[in-house]
Amino acid sequence: MELIKHPSPNYGLRRKNTEIEFIILHYTAMSTEKSLKRLCDPVHEVSCHYVIDPSGICYQLVDDRKRAWHAGKSYWRGYHDLNSRSLGVELVNSGNEKYPEAQMKSLIRLLKHLIESYKLCPKNILGHSDIAPSRKLDPGKWFDWKKLSIGGVALFPEVSAPMECDKQIFLTQAKRAGFNPNTKFEHILKTFRNRCRPSFTGEFDGYDCALMKKFADAFDIDDSSNSQ
Template sequence: MKSRNFNDRKLPITMVVLHYTGMETADCARERLCDPQAEVSAHWLVTEAGEVESLVDEDKRAWHAGVGSWNGISDVNSASIGIEIVNGGHNVLTADGKLPAYPDVQILAVIKLCKEIVARHNIRPANIVGHSDIAPDRKEDPGEHFPWAGLAAAGIGHWPSDLTEDERIVFEAGDRDRGISIIQRGLADLGYGVSVTGCLDDQTQAVIRAVQRRYRPGKINGVIDMQILDVLKRLSLLARAVAA
C-alpha cells in the first residue's frame, strides 16, 4: 500500500526520525498511515517480522513529526525521513503491564534501513533522532525500551559510553542558576529545542526527560544529576569529533 498523505518538501533531507506506531498490529498502523482522513503518514513502516514497507517516496514530505524542532528546524517533516516501527509502546502494554519488546529481527531491519537512508542522504549521526527528541513535551516514542545502544554499535547514531554512576542531584525543578543556562545552551547545540532561561522550567525538564529516556532509561525524572551532565558532555564530544 502507498499513502496519499504527503506533499512537497521545502528543505533538504538532513535527519531521520524514529517512531513506534503505538498500535496493536501492523495492519492497524498501516491502515491509519494510509487513511487520508487521519492526515498522518511516514516514509517507511517496519513490522515485527522485519518486513520493510515503503508508504511515501523519500523525495516527498510525509506527515510523521508534527509540532517540534531539531537544530532550529521547526518544519521537521520537510527535513526528515520518518520511520514507523510496529510496537505498541506506552499505548499497548503487555499483559503484565510492561512495554512490549522490539524483536531482534525488527531491529536488524531498522538498522539496515537506516544505513541505506544515511548513505543516500549523507545524514550525520547526531541527526538520527526519536520522536521524543524533537517533541519532548508531548511524545515518548520510540520509548525507553528502544535499543539505541544497539543501533549506535552498528553505526547508527551516537551513544555515550562509560558513564559515571554518580546520580547526585545538581538542579531540580524550578531552580535558577547560571549553570542551568550553560546546560540549556549545550542542549540547544546538540539539537534540542530549548530556550536559555537560566531556570529548570517545564520546557527544559521535558528535554531532560527525553535525554534520560534515550540515554539513561532506568530513571526518567527531568532532574539534572551528575550522570546526566556526563551524558551531555560525552554527546557534545562525540558531535565535535564528527564535525572536526
C-alpha cells in the same frame, strides 16, 4: 533491501531549499494492520516513509523525495519544519514492550541504506521525542539506542565519571546538542533518560549532565570538521 510498497496518499512537497538531513524514529502504538490503515487514510492526515513490523518486514508508504507527515510541531538545531528535512520511520510497537531482534535488524539495515544513499550523519538519526520532548515519548524507553550505535547508525553517549550536577549546565548542553531551548527541564530529562539511561530512575545527577555534554560535544565536533 526488500521493501513492500504500500502507498499512502498523505504527503506533499518538501519546502524549497531543503534536503534530507534527518531520520526520525517513531512507534505506532497500534498493530501493523491498524498502523498501515491509519497512515494511508486521508482523513487522519498522517504518514511516514517506512513502517517496520515486529517480524522485520519493511513497508514503503511515501517516496523519499516527498514530504511525509510524521513529525508535527517539532524543533531541532534551529529547524522547525522537520518534515521537510527528514525521513520518517514508524516501528510497530506499543511503547511498552521490547523491540524484537528481527525488527531491530531490519531497522539497522534500512538506516545503513538511507545513511549511505543520502550521505547522512549517524548523529542525525533522532527520536520523535528528541524533536518534540514536551508532547512525544516515541520511540520510548524500550528502544535500544545502544544497539543502533554499535551498528554505526546513531549516537549513544557513554561516560565513565559524573560532572557537577547542575540544571543550568544540563540545559545549556541540551541546547548545544539541538533540543528546543524553550522546553521544560523535566521534559528534556525524561526524553534524554529514555535514550541514554532507560533503566535508571534516580534523582537528576551528575551523570545526566556528563552524558548530555558528551551528546552535545558529538554535534559540535562534527560541525567544526565539516566547515574545514
